[in-house]
Amino acid sequence: MSFLASNLRYLRKQKGLTQQDLADQLEVQRTMISAYEDGRSEPKLSSLLKISAILEVGIEELLEHDIENLGRKALQKRNLQILTIATDESDRENITWVGQKASAGYLNGFADPEFMEQLPQFHLPNLPRHATYRAFELAGDSMLPLIAGTIIIGSFIEHPSEIKSGRTYVLVTQSEGIVYKRVFNYLAENGKLFLVSDNEHYKPYEVRGEDVLEVWEAKAFISTDFPNPGDKKKSLSLSDLGEMLKDIQEDLRKLKP
Structure with missing residues (x-):
């Protein structure tokens, strides 16, 4: 199960970013961020790497770990x-x-x-x-x-x-x-x-x-x-x-x- 949608929404808000802010940094339309967070679409690898850098989270954790409910892996360790x-x-x-x-x-x-x-x-x-x-x-x-x-x-x-x-x-x-x-x-x-x-x-x-x-x-x-x-x-x-x-x-x- 991928946690990309929920993690993206959660971490974006943690950073104090709006969907438009993140869209501007990724150079995409705001509707694309909305689609990512609703699970209607998934970013390409190039965009995923940028998202990982912006939100300061590893790709594996972003995709496979329920950050909102379980917390960051680094903090748990x-x-x-x-x-x-x-x-x-x-x-x-x-x-x-x-x-x-x-x-x-x-x-x-x-x-x-x-x-x-x-x-x-x-x-x-x-x-x-x-x-x-x-x-x-x-x-x-x-x-x-x-x-x-x-x-x-x-x-x-x-x-x-x-x-x-x-x-x-x-x-x-x-x-x-x-x-x-x-x-x-x-x-x-x-x-x-x-x-x-x-x-x-x-x-x-x-x-x-x-x-x-x-x-x-x-x-x-x-x-x-x-x-x-x-x-x-x-x-x-x-x-x-x-x-x-x-x-x-x-x-x-x-x-x-």
């Missing part, structure tokens, strides 16, 4: 390969702590068992044992009332598509490094995640799904500083987040052809 865990003498998983100073090294060494073994490890009680956890030290004040130095305990998420909009996650990304944000999932619409800070002084921004190397859903935090109720004035309320979400959805609607 990366997720399967990178998760390195440490265990104690009882074969119980440890929580590995990634401090601020280790953050830069983690981006290159998260798949290296030797690097991971050098990082501090510990256990916490009362965490469900069916998940894998990692601890990340916060930098900056973008997620007030949690301050710099707070340690976020995250549960491993196998694929960014599992992210639930409005919850907080630690994302390990190629473009932004390690960040802790409130995340809104628009992978199905345009292949991107919108990252929002709880501190209103920081503007939201987006990352592409393929830039995400690891996802950890925040489950707990450790801090030596008790949050000051006064700090809540600096953070976004639920109503603020709701309005922001409406604005993001409106922007997405404008992007659709």
